[in-house]
Amino acid sequence: MDQNELKALVGKEAVKYVEDGMIVGLGTGSTVRFMVDALGERVKNEGLKIVGVTTSRRTTKQATELGITIKDIDEVDHVDLTIDGADEVSNDFQGIKGGGGALLWEKVVNDASTKNIWIVDESKLVDKLGDFGVPVEVIPFGAAHVFRKFEKKGYQPQWRMDGDNRYLTDEKNYIIDLKMGKIDAPKTLAEDLIHTVGVVEHGLFLDRVNEVIVGRQDGPEVLHAR
Ligand SMILES: O=C(CO)[C@H](O)[C@H](O)COP(=O)(O)O
Secondary structure (H helix, E strand, O other), rough: OOOOHHHHHHHHHHHHHHOOOOOEEOOOOOHHHHHHHHHHHHHHHHHHOOEEOOHHHHHHHHHOOOOOOOOHHHHHOEEEEEEEEEOHHHHHHHOEEEOOHHHHHHHHHOEEEEEEEEEEEHHHEEEEOOHHHHHEEEEOOOHHHHHHHHHOOOEEEEEEEOEEOOOOOOOOOEEEEEEOOOEEEEOHHHHHHHOOOOOOEEEEEOOOOOOOEEEEEEEEEEEOOO
């Protein structure tokens, strides 16, 4: 199986966890795309009744086109289950997200969810987080100052670009990717980032997942985190 087939495999596996009546958080990214397609099929073919809460405008568009009912996060008082992708997952179930630029809404929906499942192909599993980089969402006002602060700290920041322009998130913020390599103390880094003025959120998702479904050549493997 190639990487896309592994992504499709975990996408299909994850929707087995969705039950009638659930409020379901729908993540963002190429793996989640397969999952949302599979969920749309269950809604259409089985008459599955769910409400989706999305983590990006992209996912809202896809889900709506598939006939999945979508509500805004503030129209629901909780989310039963969120299924999302990840860029890296370490042995101790810590993660990096935000490669697709949706980390802020993803973290808000993750936080509101009773259960969180990540779906990844096996290439996302790492011993130690960091090689992917850490996406950090910053408000445009004063963003260059935040960037320089990160440079001075040795975080090796890079602006996320969209062609010739800075990438803009759904909240119209910028993303700075920290390319510092493997991270010895993710919790310390997360504390530092969230307390940096101008930072809205970062892509370190620590202690935030219950189960990880990994796409392996011999089938999906479910890893229980907590
Ligand atoms: O965090 C994300 C988007 O902000 C995605 O879940 C993450 O980037 C994984 O994406 P993909 O499934 O395309 O590899």
